[in-house]
Amino acid sequence: MSPLMKFLKTNFELLLNNPLSVLRFCLALFMGSGTVNKLKTVSSFDLYAADSLSKTWVVGLFPDDIFLYVHEMQGAFTILIIISALGAAFGFLGRFNLFMLALSSFLLGGLIEGLGNFDHNYSLPSQVLLILALVPGSMRISLDSLLLKKYPLFGAKADVQNADWGLHLVLTLVVVTYFTAGISKIRYGGTDWLDGSTLTFYLQNHDSRYASGSRQLLIANTTDSKTANFKDHYGFEAHTYGNYQRSKFNEKIADWLVSKPVLVSFFALMTLIIEVCGFVVFFNSKWRNAYLLTAIVMHTSIGILMGLYFTKYRLICFLLMDWKLIINTIEERYTRLAAKYRNSRQEVTHF
Amino acid sequence: MRKRLWKSKYAILIWTVVLVPNIFAIYFGVASFPYTCAPMFAHQVNDDSTLCVLKFEGSNACRTVDLEDNYGRSEVFFVRYFFSKVYGSSDAVSPFDTRLSDDSKYFQQRMDDFFEDYAAYLATEEQLTLDKITLKVKQVDVFRHDLAPCDVLGYYDVNLKKYVSAYEVSENKF
Secondary structure: OOHHHHHHHHHHHHHHHOHHHHHHHHHHHHHHHHHHHHHHHHHOOOHHHOOHHHOOOOHHHOOOOHHHHHHHOHHHHHHHHHHHHHHHHHOOOHHHHHHHHHHHHHHHHHHHHHHOOOOHHHHHHHHHHHHHHHOOOOOOOOHHHHHHHHOOOOOOOOOOOOOHHHHHHHHHHHHHHHHHHHHHHHHHHOHHHHHOHHHHHHHHOOHHHOOOOOOOOEEEOOOOOOOOOOOOOOOEEEEOOOOOOOOHHHHHHHHHHHOOHHHHHHHHHHHHHHHHOHHHHHOOHHHHHHHHHHHHHHHHHHHHHHOOOOHHHHHHHHHHOOHHHHHHHHHHHHHHHHHHHHHHHHHHHHO | OHHHHHHHHHHHHHHHHHHHHHHHHHHHOOEEOOEEOOOOOOOOOOOOOEEEEEEEEEEOOOOEEEHHHOOOOOHHHHHHHHHHHHHOOOOOOEOOEOOOOOOHHHHHHHHHHHHHHHHHHHHHOOOOOOOEEEEEEEEEOOOOOEOOOOEEEEEEEOOOOEEEEOOOOOHHHO
16 A cells, blocks of 8 residues: 555544544534624624514523624624634634634524524534533544643643544434424424425425515414413414525426425425434444435435525534444445456456 | 543533433423424414414504515514514414413513514614504415405504504404
């Protein structure tokens, strides 16, 4: 093996053996960029939006004027977020920067929720950042680790542990998030949700096509009096979500799907099964890979049909796959095939 | 041995810190970023569902104005904010309502607070000095075709700083 190949193989193995470090690097960069965008959004709103009703649990822990600070010091916050994201990605003061990035994402995600939009694509990754700041193994490939190996400072040691519980905690959070999405469908939609009519509605609900004032719908339940309602006789239960797909081609696919109710119902059933069966990731690595790959495919198809690509979810799922198993399997198959090919060549030469 | 015990205690602490708020949100069915019971696309919508759009209408002695261009943010953000943070779902506990309990007094307080801020915003930022902001609802289908005329849910008296719900007051007052 050439020295270059040897170098590549050693470093590749290093990455395979440290999935949390790889996840930290990629997620910190993605979330850094996402958090800067969130800051821009928050700063673009008028100040009257900052009221006590809009506070989330986490935002409530900050001073009352936090919206004002974020609004007025956008530049300084942007620089801090970029520094945190780079520090977290490259692992310089890694845990501190990861924690700060997670905190920023909790705060800005909370402020945006307070303004009217709970960004589900951003909530799980924010929590994963927090986990990475706290668990062993996430800093094994980092500048901190490199520096502490050379210059042990005040007895601090490099992150040499690769305890499985950190990885299992991230996996558990992913599974719990999918599970609750599945349970909510039965909780709020009942078994009727499986008939596919709700999915059909969302495939068609391109709210930006309509005039302002008619975009956002509320779902009312005029027949079911679950509570003594003191507000109105409509019984508004929930607001709807939008379909953000703009590609005409993708819209055609969605329209075709809508014309096949049985297929939509099948998709509804499959979605529910995928969401509630996340626990299979703990059976073994093969199940884990199969489940996470299925989740990626599910998000990709939702992205194609609705414009909601959930890129950060897909990134997390992709990096949580057991790549060692995948590479070993490919390597084994390749070796077997190569041996077979060599044997057949020898047989041909022999003849 | 002692070190191992500390490590396992630390692991339990972190698992607890991460999972407990999530389990709380899931069990009660609430949402507060980043914790959520993930209710996206969960409420059943079919041909029999009642779908509505909200309308805010301002008026004074001289004129009546539809406020959809004066929300200070997109309609989607404004209505979602208003519904989830102020008005609240009709369900006792809901992800579209960050409270674990609600009553008419608290509802009244929220509506008064919201409309007071909104009326002040309209006056200062949009130069709209109003006497009354009426909250209306219109039933539509998926494609936003009207199914029924607008219905009044209530109004906010800007001078008295009070929201009056149509549900509690006889119709002739509107």
